[in-house]
Amino acid sequence: MGNAVRFDYQHQQPVTIISGADAFANLRGYCEQHQGAKLNILVLTSKGHHQRGSLQPLLDQLHPHPFTVIDSIQPNPDIDALDALIAELSPQSFNVVIGFGGGSVIDAAKVVACSLAGANSRPLHQRFRANEATAVTRTCSLISVPTTAGTGAEVTPFATVWDDAEKRKYSLSGAAVAPDAALLDARLTLSLPAFETLYSGLDALSHSMESLWNTNRTPISEAYSRQAFRLIVQALPEVLANPADTHSRAMMQQASLLAGLAIATTRTAVAHSMSYPLTSHYQVPHGIACSYTLPGVLQVLKQDPDGTFAELLHDLYEPAMQLLAQLPIMAELENYVQWSQIEALLPEMDVKQRSGNFILPVNNTVIYKILEYSAVFYRNTEGASLR
Amino acid sequence: MGNAVRFDYQHQQPVTIISGADAFANLRGYCEQHQGAKLNILVLTSKGHHQRGSLQPLLDQLHPHPFTVIDSIQPNPDIDALDALIAELSPQSFNVVIGFGGGSVIDAAKVVACSLAGANSRPLHQRFRANEATAVTRTCSLISVPTTAGTGAEVTPFATVWDDAEKRKYSLSGAAVAPDAALLDARLTLSLPAFETLYSGLDALSHSMESLWNTNRTPISEAYSRQAFRLIVQALPEVLANPADTHSRAMMQQASLLAGLAIATTRTAVAHSMSYPLTSHYQVPHGIACSYTLPGVLQVLKQDPDGTFAELLHDLYEPAMQLLAQLPIMAELENYVQWSQIEALLPEMDVKQRSGNFILPVNNTVIYKILEYSAVFYRNTEGASLR
Missing domain, CATH: 3.40.50.1970 (Rossmann fold)
Structure with missing residues (x-):
């Protein structure tokens, strides 16, 4: 572990999970x-x-x-x-x-x-x-x-x-x-419309990553996070392309569960902190609001001069960037709010209860960087469209 | 998932885990x-x-x-x-x-x-x-x-x-x-002698892999298995080289926990099935007995003509082979039993209660292959020594 994973923790997982047809x-x-x-x-x-x-x-x-x-x-x-x-x-x-x-x-x-x-x-x-x-x-x-x-x-x-x-x-x-x-029962998710499939899938993706770059990360939460992420990278494009595929639906359902188990320990972090003003001012759906900054957060960690986060980003950075580049996040976001309006919300984006969980200290400079890196990322990707 | 991970399961994890100093x-x-x-x-x-x-x-x-x-x-x-x-x-x-x-x-x-x-x-x-x-x-x-x-x-x-x-x-x-x-409390493991550190570390390694090539694998057990494996690959060589390093000791302790959570769901598989006669006839320590076949099992899965196990072996085969090659498994095993004696035990190695959990049907041909592949593997590795 290049950076601090917590070995001092108490863990309980009280939910009985009953899965399958x-x-x-x-x-x-x-x-x-x-x-x-x-x-x-x-x-x-x-x-x-x-x-x-x-x-x-x-x-x-x-x-x-x-x-x-x-x-x-x-x-x-x-x-x-x-x-x-x-x-x-x-x-x-x-x-x-x-x-x-x-x-x-x-x-x-x-x-x-x-x-x-x-x-x-x-x-x-x-x-x-x-x-x-x-x-x-x-x-x-x-x-x-x-x-x-x-x-x-x-x-x-x-x-x-x-x-x-x-x-x-x-x-x-x-x-x-x-x-x-x-x-x-994965069959319950078969009828989800495309936009809800995307939004909820992005919510799970965000949970899987927010629980990794998190000061509350434990070896157990990391197990859940990385497994959720692995499933999402494979299944989210599949389920968007073929909404009737029960196997991909089941994978996304399990990923959501695992990402939920992860944040049950860690709670969320800076991407959620930066999401709240978009939802309260512009009704941006939660799944879009909590994931449009993910490329920027990844970039901020990658740029760390000491390479502190190399181990954390291993098996995360590349597949995440590839996945994010092929999802219509920016197209969906622009249905609700323009980028200049987002930048104007910067003063409201540092909600300490969430940003305090991020593994780097958060201030307006960090938030600005996350926004800028994200803007550059979306400018350079084609951006599929759902509609 | 190239092969069947179970989406129909019931999962309970009733143990409260209290970790740290x-x-x-x-x-x-x-x-x-x-x-x-x-x-x-x-x-x-x-x-x-x-x-x-x-x-x-x-x-x-x-x-x-x-x-x-x-x-x-x-x-x-x-x-x-x-x-x-x-x-x-x-x-x-x-x-x-x-x-x-x-x-x-x-x-x-x-x-x-x-x-x-x-x-x-x-x-x-x-x-x-x-x-x-x-x-x-x-x-x-x-x-x-x-x-x-x-x-x-x-x-x-x-x-x-x-x-x-x-x-x-x-x-x-x-x-x-x-x-x-x-x-x-990882400090309790600081005084473990080198051979016990190796044997118990190999037991955890075996659990992490046996729970992956397992018909009872679920997305949750896989999360535990892969995280355990990731920690062991990093920490086991470190803890053998530097037994007083509390951080590596803590990583191995967490890996053991995670691998235990995995087999709590899946139980063990063919490598454990093949271990029992070695322990009952020659008192081979469990950690050595349940891991000397791991290279052979990996090889059998890799050789599958349909590539069925590519996804399973991803991030597993290469790091596992590298780790196994640098551990003194064969040197330890030979303190108890010779390879010809091991081969003579083949008829006792198919304990269905364990081998039945393996993702390939087990018979004497498969067991023979696992033994042969393992023999070739150890012949081609230098084999460090503990003593």
Whole structure:
């Protein structure tokens, strides 16, 4: 290790992962084992999944236990909407909560599961807006069923909650926030549209790299990161070219899982720090916002005069640059924001909670370099297009 | 993936890993959290550790809880000796068992912890010799503290028990067999003699590769395997050249852990299958016995006419061959057995429980090829010497 990988750490990976075409068949047994014979199940999802019927194979497995489906979960779930939902659901004594969807649905399921009666009695908005470091507890079982391949939310011990009223976002985190089990069936991702496939794939790519150039990197997180990266380099171009290929879809799903396991240890770093103003000001999709800077970050590390990061960049720099050059990142980004507008956001890009995890000290000079290197990179690549 | 990696799997990693110079400082809190304020601790170790005082820093952390140290654990613990020990210890109501030592000590701790009163009441020899598939349970906490870097026993859900009377060995396995926590302090491995450093390092190397050419390989086990392999290639020559280098020692300790996590999922394969007669007939140390065939296995996969294993061998074949060529494997092996004697053991080398995990069907022809390729490999390498 040319630079510091942490040998002092505590590691727990509490999520049971159930993967494959039979994943749902194991669901009822898993829940009964943990909650006893009398289950009362809450399924959170989005309208789309409910209407398209993709939820049905899962619901079929719950019989004869009672279940309630709530399909009103919106992207980037708002704290007041979640509070209303929690108040409505709490009297029903659910002992299993299932989040079936993308990152927003799974994050909502995490928040709801940690807030139902018996867990935390005070409303979220009170706890978050008062900046209280609340101990998060949970009594029900929590199961994640991802339908995208990218966020890693199916295994991470944190959830993002949005405060539309106060224009802020909060992070709920702690051991209770991690799902008890993640069910992975790659067929659920087959119908993802091209742009969502790209965005979520870029999210996973970004996680795999952000967890490597990270001061919290451990030998275990590095194992997850590099395996995720290896899978993405192979499968992301394939899945964009041939969206119906179940094998590539499964590889991306496993990569998302592995990258999620990595950031569960390390959290994200400078590329995520630089993403937030693009999303809050210009609604740039998260997957694009957190990956448009990846070429610049790689370049900044490569340029280090002491060659400190040679070992880190080994098997990373070249395949990453090749992959990034063939993805339509810039074309997608320009649908939302121009480069001059991005540069103007520089003063907001150093969010220490994230940039502080980067293995180089971050300041405006470093951020400027990352932006400039990225601009040069995209100027010199052809830039495929999705549309 | 050129060949089948499993996407259908269930994965649990129940071991909390506490690594670093402060690992012991976390021990008491960990035990109190799981067993309450009243601890009664059993420490199993070997005479050497007890006499050299290397156990003391751990014992210092147990204060004021009562503890009992048993330092009579022998290499390859015998089933009747363990039964006698369990009968003696059971009345004392231990609620924490700590295994402090190499693989044999940790395996003994697993067996004892799963056999103390309250867990399984019938003696081991009855359960094993009757070939009963006993459900293994455990009520006490089980902590592993490895002092070698190789077996991976600190995280695996299985333990080997030897039956000296009936000249057999048994495997205890199940979720209860995996330790609750593994404490890793690399300083404990600093005093390992050169031959033990080599043998245990080769054991870890073998695990990292056996879990890759394995039908049970999953994307998660592959992450562990490849990271373990990457660390070993770098650190094993370093630690043999400079045994006092804590950083290399820590890398080997982490590699052993990662390789253990990998075989916890996959178990071992053909190289282990081919090792057993060497150990039972000629007492060849396990690390040498399970790795002398690695060049031959690599070669057999490389020779596959369809190139099926190109992806698997990528980043594996070349660095593995280079590493194996510079290690004194043949010199050590010849201290115990001659090559003609090894070849005569061929009929005993196909232990299906292990060889059945190999990604090619194993028969005597394949085993013969592995032996021949290995012989040619060692004939063409200089072969360093430890002594």
